[in-house]
Amino acid sequence: MTSPALSVLDLVPVRTGQTSAQAVNASLDLARRADALGYRRYWFAEHHNMPAVASTAPPVLIAAAAARTQRIRVGSGGVMLPNHSPLIVAEQFAALEALAPGRVDLGIGRAPGSDPVITQLLHRAGVTSDVDRFPDHVQDILSLTSADGATVQFTSGGTYSVHATPAAAGVPELWLLGSSDYSATLAASLGLPYVFANHFSGEGLDRALALYRQQYRPSETHPGPVTFLTANAVVAPTREEAEARALPQIRMMARLRGNRPLVPLETVEQAQHAEAADRLGEPFAGWARERWFLGPPDETASALRAFAQEHGVDEVMISPVGGAFETEPMETATGRAQTLELLAETLIAGA
Known part of the structure; x- marks a missing residue:
């Protein structure tokens, strides 16, 4: 069975006692490791006002x-487009493309990525985009980042040329992200790459992929549909360690879904002690075992191969959600790094 290419999705988790600087440095170290290990891409999510992100x-x-x-x-x-002006997004990613030519992906989502209060604060400056005009704004970004730029037409007559950067030599690759039919059908109609956010829940995956592939309209840059899937993963030498490292994230998921107060990500020991008292994560533990890639390397590698083959993709983007033990340094992400290293040994090195 052919091994899929591997990529990484990073939310930059913040554990108890860790500063933002330490969490960011740990993630940047993880990006260096992913580069050296042969991972295909490394993406950062957008979330706001969360103690653990x-x-x-x-x-x-x-x-x-x-x-x-x-x-x-x-x-x-991705970048949550309703929070931003399309021109600002286009300028930022045109600048990134100039910094790292041929290496930049612009994944765009339609959700706000936060709660209603933060959404209102993000919109106060009046430079965000109208969610109802999401398809128009996606096309605006495509035009603005192109070498030709976009053209503004005035109702009184005349035009005005707008470029995200003065002399683009390349463009970031734009992907639409989603966890419902909406983004799948929009990506298909625009001839754009598409990613289903399977790491959220996985509900609706088969339908979204089918809609995207069946309705896809070829574009100049992408003659056929291009897609991959995301998945949560915790890989360790033993199943016992993998399950222990998964518990802090399972409990965080329980807090989110139960509308409980959010806290920094617990250490493994904190999570185990708290779980023995409140059983907060118990309803989700079985769900995670069924949907996450959780266990020793050979077992999880085999499951990932089967997952990619079942859904007809040649790439899986891992969200490494392994928690940390209290003795592990704050400047590192030992559990997440271990997941990437063990998967690379079994899937990338042998590919």
Whole structure:
């Protein structure tokens, strides 16, 4: 069975006692490792006002990762377009493309990536985009980042030329992201690459992929549909260690879904102690075992191969969600690095 290419989705998790600087440095070190190990791309998500997530500004993190890597593609998974002006997004990613030519992906999502209060704060400046005009804004970004730029037509007559950068030698590759039918059908109609956010829940995956492939309209840059899948993964030498490292994220997921107060990501020991008392993660533990890639390397590698083959993709983007033990340094992401290294040994090295 052919092994899929592997990529990484990073939310820059922040554990108890860790500073934002330490969390960011740990993620940038992880990007360096992914580059050296042969991963295809490294994407940063956009989330706001969450104690356990430091990926608030993907373009900043992408620039830092690009400066620390040589080969791997870097990008957003994704920029939440309703929070931003299309012109600002286009300018930021045109600048990133100039910094790392041929290595930049612009993944765009339609969700706000935050709660209603933060959404209102993001919109106060009046430079965000109208979610109802999402398809128009996606096309605006495609035009603005192209060498020809975009043309503004005035109702009174005349035109005005707008470029995201003065002399583009290349363009970032634009991907549409989603967890419903909407983005799948829009990506198909525009002839764009598409990623289903399977790491959220996986519900609706088969239908979204079918719609995308059946309705796809060839474009100049992408004659056929281009897609891959995301998945949560915790890989360790033993199943016992993998399950222990998964528990902090399982409990965080329970907090999110139960609308409980959010906290920094617990260490493994904190999670085990708290779980024994409150059983917060118990309803989700079985769900995670069924849907995550959780266990020793040979077992998870085999499951990933089967997953990619079942859904007809040649790439899987791993969200490494392994937690940390209390003795592990704050400046590193030992559990997440271990996941990438063990998967690389079994899937990339033998490919």
